[in-house]
Amino acid sequence: MEADDLSLVRRARAGDDGAFKALVVRYQRKVYAVALGIVRDTDTAWDVSQEAFVRAHAHLAGLEGEEAFLKWLFRITSHLAIDAVRRERRSLKDAVEDVPEAELIGGGEGILSTPLGLDPGDNALRRELASRMTAALEQLPEIHREILVLRELEGLSYEELAERLGIQKGTVMSRLFHARKKMQLLLADYAGVPAGGAADEGKVERSKS
Amino acid sequence: MSECSHYAPMLTARPGELPAEDAAALQRHLDACVHCRALRATFLATEGLLAEGLLAKAAGRDFAPFTDAVMARVARRHSARGRVFDWVTHHRVRTAISALVPAFAAAALVVYLHGPTPDAGQGSQNLFELTSDCGVTTVLKTDQGPVVLMGDDDGDDGT
Numbered sequence: 001m002e003a004d005d006l007s008l009v010r011r012a013r014a015g016d017d018g019a020f021k022a023l024v025v026r027y028q029r030k031v032y033a034v035a036l037g038i039v040r041d042t043d044t045a046w047d048v049s050q051e052a053f054v055r056a057h058a059h060l061a062g063l064e065g066e067e068a069f070l071k072w073l074f075r076i077t078s079h080l081a082i083d084a085v086r087r088e089r090r091s092l093k094d095a096v097e098d099v100p101e102a103e104l105i106g107g108g109e110g111i112l113s114t115p116l117g118l119d120p121g122d123n124a125l126r127r128e129l130a131s132r133m134t135a136a137l138e139q140l141p142e143i144h145r146e147i148l149v150l151r152e153l154e155g156l157s158y159e160e161l162a163e164r165l166g167i168q169k170g171t172v173m174s175r176l177f178h179a180r181k182k183m184q185l186l187l188a189d190y191a192g193v194p195a196g197g198a199a200d201e202g203k204v205e206r207s208k209s
Numbered sequence: 210m211s212e213c214s215h216y217a218p219m220l221t222a223r224p225g226e227l228p229a230e231d232a233a234a235l236q237r238h239l240d241a242c243v244h245c246r247a248l249r250a251t252f253l254a255t256e257g258l259l260a261e262g263l264l265a266k267a268a269g270r271d272f273a274p275f276t277d278a279v280m281a282r283v284a285r286r287h288s289a290r291g292r293v294f295d296w297v298t299h300h301r302v303r304t305a306i307s308a309l310v311p312a313f314a315a316a317a318l319v320v321y322l323h324g325p326t327p328d329a330g331q332g333s334q335n336l337f338e339l340t341s342d343c344g345v346t347t348v349l350k351t352d353q354g355p356v357v358l359m360g361d362d363d364g365d366d367g368t
Contacts (some may be wrong), residue, residue, distance in 0.1 A: 017283060024279050028272050033263035046275065053279045058286065126258065127265065133255065134262035152259045158226050173218035180221065180252050183259075 005069040013060045020060075024053050027070055030153070031077050037149035038081035039088075040138045048084050052077040074154045078146075078164070085142055129190070136186035144179035151176060212238060213245055220249040221256070 003011075003022065011019035031052055036045035056063075056073050063072055137145055150156045150164060161172045216238045219227055227235065239246050 017280065017287070020283065021276065021280055024276050025272075028275055028279075029264060029267040029270075032270070032272075032275075033260070033267040036266060037259070037263050042270075050275065050279050050282070054282045054286070057283050126261070129255070130258040130262035130265060132262075133259045134266060137259060137263075148259060149263075152257065153263060157223065170218070173222070176221065177218040183255075184251060 009060060009063060009069050012057070020057055023069065027073060028053070030070070031073060034074055034077050034149055034153050035081045037134075037137060037153060038078060038146055039084050040145070044084055044088070045081070048080045049077065052080055055080075071154070075164070078150060078154065082146060085146075089142070129187075132187055132190050133183065136183050139186055140179060140182055143175065144182060147172070147175050148179045148183070213242060216242075216245060217248070220245065221252045 003019070005023065005026075008019045008023050012023065028049065032045055032049045035048040035052070036042065039045050039048060052073060055076055063069065137148065140148070147161060147165065150161055156164060158169050158172050161167075161176075162169045165172070167175070216235050219231060219235045222232070222235075239249065
């Protein structure tokens with residue numbers, strides 16, 4: 001039977017490296033996925049993920065009794081990833097190009113629900129859309145990538161996002177909305193709908209088979 | 210449209226994330242607004258796909274080197290900590306002295322800084338130190354610096 005996180009953490013804390021290795025193997029892909037979503041670059045995500053595990057190991061004693069290891073690990077990872085993005089931004093002085101707000105006005109509603117369907121039974125289509133969303137994520141501004149990854153991968157609530165990002169809950173909600181809306185616009189081609197064009201429910205034909 | 214702008218950020222709230230009155234108002238708006246219903250349907254249809262996409266990307270990589278690298282770094286930390294522990298164990302006396310010397314120095318400094326300050330009258334006596342050089346010249350060390358007192362000119366050696 002597979003040991004649970006808490007018992008592995010306890011053993012790792014007592015110096016059992018095998019137990020810590022089991023935690024690394026269990027969560028390395030998830031940690032990497034979070035880092036990749038935020039930093040975009042695969043090598044940076046790799047480094048950030050390794051650093052997250054090393055820091056987690058160094059601070060295992062600071063992990064409060066019943067706190068979920070994964071949640072704690074994700075927190076370390078996203079902090080490191082956000083720091084890495086900010087360092088990179090400072091070094092490149094590369095302002096992130098924002099999607100003009102005008103593009104958000106009107107159009108595109110329902111464009112993705114139509115090709116995907118509300119009851120997606122088609123795994124291939126689902127995988128393809130997931131892959132396109134990952135690519136689209138790379139084009140989003142930093143603040144929108146961060147909040148989407150924290151919401152979708154870490155599963156943080158509005159309150160947790162507000163605390164993590166140091167912003168108001170209302171800002172969290174509107175930022176998330178803009179992030180999703182921009183994502184939707186970036187995927188408009190996939191749905192076969194012009195980004196600015198209106199699409200009512202059920203009016204868009206399925207463009208991909 | 211202003212109503213839509215108001216409710217748009219609430220469209221993907223999870224159960225329990227909105228206050229009950231907001232949730233009820235949102236539902237009333239959705240019942241009446243086809244535009245927001247469509248937008249919400251899109252958001253909900255793609256919920257979780259981003260995580261799937263990123264995890265799929267992660268799954269496409271070989272993580273064996275990753276695990277090895279992390280464990281090697283952890284082992285290096287262990288060994289660095291272990292070396293310090295071994296040194297301390299094998300050099301207990303040195304370690305104790307190393308620990309005590311700065312402690313004594315700090316204590317001495319505290320005593321020096323916080324010790325009683327002599328007043329002017331007594332201090333001038335206490336601070337003077339008299340030394341004799343071949344019984345001829347006397348050097349008086351004061352807190353203002355050394356003061357040289359010349360020997361007795363009339364040959365009366367002080368006897």
